[in-house]
Amino acid sequence: MNTPAVALTGHLRREARTERVFRVATLASALLVLLLLAGVICTLIEGSWPALKVFKWSFVTGERWNPVTDVYGALTPLYGTIVTSVIALVIAVPLSFGIAVFLTEICPLWLRGPVSTAIELLASVPSIVYGIWGLFVLAPILQHSVQPWLIDHVGSLPVVGALFQGPPFGIGLLTAGIVLAIMVLPFVTSVMREVFRMTPVALKEAAYGLGATQWNVVWDVVLPWSRTGVIGGIMLGLGRALGETMAVTFVIGNAHRISASLLAPSTTISAAIANEFAEAVGDLYTSALFALGLLLFVLTFAVIAAARFMLLRLERGAVKRK
Amino acid sequence: MSTLRRRRIMNFVAFSASMFATAIGLALLGAILWTLLSKGVGAVNLAVFTQMTPGPGSAGGLLNAIFGSVIMTLLGILIGAPIGLLAGTYLAEYGRGTRLSTVVRFINDVQLSAPSIIVGLFVYMLLVIRMGHFSAIAGAVALAVIALPVMVRTTEDMLNLVPRSMRDGSAALGAQPWRTITHIVYPAARNGLLTGAMLAVARISGETAPLLFTALNNQFWSSDLTRPMANLPVVIFQFAMSPYKDWQQLAWVGALLITLFVLVLSVIARSISTLFGQHSNPGE
Numbered sequence: 048m049n050t051p052a053v054a055l056t057g058h059l060r061r062e063a064r065t066e067r068v069f070r071v072a073t074l075a076s077a078l079l080v081l082l083l084l085a086g087v088i089c090t091l092i093e094g095s096w097p098a099l100k101v102f103k104w105s106f107v108t109g110e111r112w113n114p115v116t117d118v119y120g121a122l123t124p125l126y127g128t129i130v131t132s133v134i135a136l137v138i139a140v141p142l143s144f145g146i147a148v149f150l151t152e153i154c155p156l157w158l159r160g161p162v163s164t165a166i167e168l169l170a171s172v173p174s175i176v177y178g179i180w181g182l183f184v185l186a187p188i189l190q191h192s193v194q195p196w197l198i199d200h201v202g203s204l205p206v207v208g209a210l211f212q213g214p215p216f217g218i219g220l221l222t223a224g225i226v227l228a229i230m231v232l233p234f235v236t237s238v239m240r241e242v243f244r245m246t247p248v249a250l251k252e253a254a255y256g257l258g259a260t261q262w263n264v265v266w267d268v269v270l271p272w273s274r275t276g277v278i279g280g281i282m283l284g285l286g287r288a289l290g291e292t293m294a295v296t297f298v299i300g301n302a303h304r305i306s307a308s309l310l311a312p313s314t315t316i317s318a319a320i321a322n323e324f325a326e327a328v329g330d331l332y333t334s335a336l337f338a339l340g341l342l343l344f345v346l347t348f349a350v351i352a353a354a355r356f357m358l359l360r361l362e363r364g365a366v367k368r369k
Numbered sequence: 370m371s372t373l374r375r376r377r378i379m380n381f382v383a384f385s386a387s388m389f390a391t392a393i394g395l396a397l398l399g400a401i402l403w404t405l406l407s408k409g410v411g412a413v414n415l416a417v418f419t420q421m422t423p424g425p426g427s428a429g430g431l432l433n434a435i436f437g438s439v440i441m442t443l444l445g446i447l448i449g450a451p452i453g454l455l456a457g458t459y460l461a462e463y464g465r466g467t468r469l470s471t472v473v474r475f476i477n478d479v480q481l482s483a484p485s486i487i488v489g490l491f492v493y494m495l496l497v498i499r500m501g502h503f504s505a506i507a508g509a510v511a512l513a514v515i516a517l518p519v520m521v522r523t524t525e526d527m528l529n530l531v532p533r534s535m536r537d538g539s540a541a542l543g544a545q546p547w548r549t550i551t552h553i554v555y556p557a558a559r560n561g562l563l564t565g566a567m568l569a570v571a572r573i574s575g576e577t578a579p580l581l582f583t584a585l586n587n588q589f590w591s592s593d594l595t596r597p598m599a600n601l602p603v604v605i606f607q608f609a610m611s612p613y614k615d616w617q618q619l620a621w622v623g624a625l626l627i628t629l630f631v632l633v634l635s636v637i638a639r640s641i642s643t644l645f646g647q648h649s650n651p652g653e
Contacts, residue, residue, distance in 0.1 A: 062545045069547035073463055076455035077473045080521060083514060084476050087487060090494040145390025153384055154391075164639060166394050171635040172401060173575025175602050176624045179609045183617075184404050229397050234482075236394070260380040283482060290484025292578040293606065317486050317578070324490075324582050340490045344483075351479050359475070 091344055094337030097330060106338055112303040112319075114327075119335035121342055123303045127220060127313040128343070131295065132288035134224025134309070139232045140281055146232075147239035148265055163240070170233035178297030181226040182218070186298055189225075190217030194310055213308045218300045221309040226294050231284035238280030238358070242273040245365050279357035286351035290343060292317035316343040402628075409625030412618045422588055422604055426613045431623055433590045437598040438627075441505055441584060442574045444594075445512025449573075450566050452513075453520025460521070461528035462550055474525070481518040488514045489579035497583060505591075505598035508584025515576060516569040523565025527558040560641050567638035571631045577602035601627055 098119060099106060109120020150163055194215030202211040246269045254268045270277065300312020301322050314322075316339045327333045416430045423429025456473070464470035488511050496507040531554050539549040555562065585597040586607060601623050608620035 066545040066547045073455045073459035076452045077459040080473050080477050087491045090491050142390045145387035146394050148387040149391040171631050175577045176628050260376050262380040262383040292486040351482050355478050
């Protein structure tokens with residue numbers, strides 16, 4: 048017997064069953080995001096365990112990286128990672144600030160869309176393209192004009208001079224830093240632009256009412272108000288720079304050596320993994336590369352999490368004020 | 370000099386500097402595109418699309434690499450997008466305001482900017498070691514892991530843009546939440562979701578690091594998913610680093626192809642979302 052009432056009950060039951068399935072599926076997918084992170088952490092620890100057991104803390108403090116004698120210390124790649132990222136930020140932050148100010152304060156409305164799209168497109172260019180461009184275009188320019196000038200004019204100065212000595216290789220820490228700067232530029236700009244835009248208009252208008260110039264408003268009103276967000280954006284850029292792999296692998300020179308000069312070839316954590324992993328023979332060598340990966344993960348996770356936390360705090364504040 | 374005058378000069382200097390910074394940013398994009406066009410376009414010919422990657426020092430094409438990239442990107446998005454859609458749905462609908470979704474959202478945002486080489490190591494341990502050799506499927510999984518956070522983030526943003534009243538109206542007619550979501554909310558957010566998927570494809574199609582020790586590379590044609598497969602990014606890496614002129618030339622062609630594909634896709638994705646008034650920026 049199939050009366051309309053029975054058919055309806057059956058239909059409702061099916062609807063309710065699908066509802067349960069769908070709800071569980073969405074929950075499971077959300078949990079998978081957490082599970083992936085847990086999986087990454089577990090794999091990295093599992094993979095790096097043999098190396099960490101042998102070298103303990105000297106893995107982080109050791110300077111020697113020698114596959115022949117099976118001695119591995121991460122100090123050189125760690126140093127290279129940090130130095131290139133710092134160079135990247137020193138170059139990218141002022142540029143990003145300038146671009147963000149241009150986009151929010153100066154740029155006529157009709158030009159805003161095209162300019163911000165163009166800057167954001169820098170973020171979609173694949174990292175490998177930055178690498179090949181850095182190696183074949185940027186490095187020769189640096190080697191033939193910029194670096195000789197730096198060596199001649201800055202290299203002889205006290206203190207800072209040590210950073211710019213030695214032969215101009217073209218590839219090395221400085222070149223990698225410059226390429227990284229171009230790559231993080233769109234990310235830092237984008238965050239700065241967003242947080243500048245969140246500044247309450249009333250605050251800015253009050254400052255204009257007191258006779259402030261546009262620059263006064265940017266420097267004394269917008270920037271202090273959005274400070275947390277700006278720092279968050281910079282740290283997000285730092286997180287990107289620390290973990291960037293392919294572009295750096297092309298232009299860093301891949302030398303396990305710490306030199307005072309920024310012009311010298313070196314290596315970074317990610318470049319060392321990318322270069323050596325496929326060829327690593329022996330369990331300890333592979334495990335040491337996994338340990339490098341773990342180190343990079345801890346470093347970037349801390350930086351990015353701190354950045355996200357700061358941006359989240361600013362966003363919540365803005366919502367509350369509204 | 371009066372304060373006003375000094376402030377005006379400062380204003381002028383600072384704003385000139387900011388325009389200069391913008392000019393540098395635009396010039397860099399121009400320089401990179403110009404290099405790609407000038408070095409790549411001249412070498413594009415039929416052989417690129419009809420022949421396999423050559424041995425050292427001889428001419429050839431990129432057919433197997435293009436094929437491999439397309440296959441792995443498609444597989445990656447086919448695995449990553451549905452899961453990302455469901456997870457984003459949880460954040461925007463069922464889990465709205467719960468502590469779990471706050472945690473998932475935060476972790477997802479962190480993964481959005483996490484280094485992709487770590488994903489390579491993860492999938493190496495997960496699949497390559499278990500299977501005993503490199504494979505295209507491992508490459509696709511690595512790409513899916515990278516596409517996932519992009520999809521989760523855009524899905525949540527886009528679903529949140531759909532007015533709550535539409536859900537209430539559907540519920541008032543007796544629809545279960547799943548029916549409301551799949552028949553009312555998803556269609557309303559369709560363009561935004563499409564943008565998200567396109568941005569995810571753009572993101573993974575140029576990824577190199579996670580493929581280095583998952584899909585590896587293959588000099589020959591292969592459509593076997595359980596074997597190493599050629600792909601454009603790794604071929605570009607290998608060829609550009611080589612001393613052979615023929616190889617370097619092909620690397621430039623490959624770089625041009627990938628960049629054009631990614632840029633065109635990003636521009637289309639952006640214009641879909643601006644044309645239809647939906648905006649999200651998963652890059653941040």
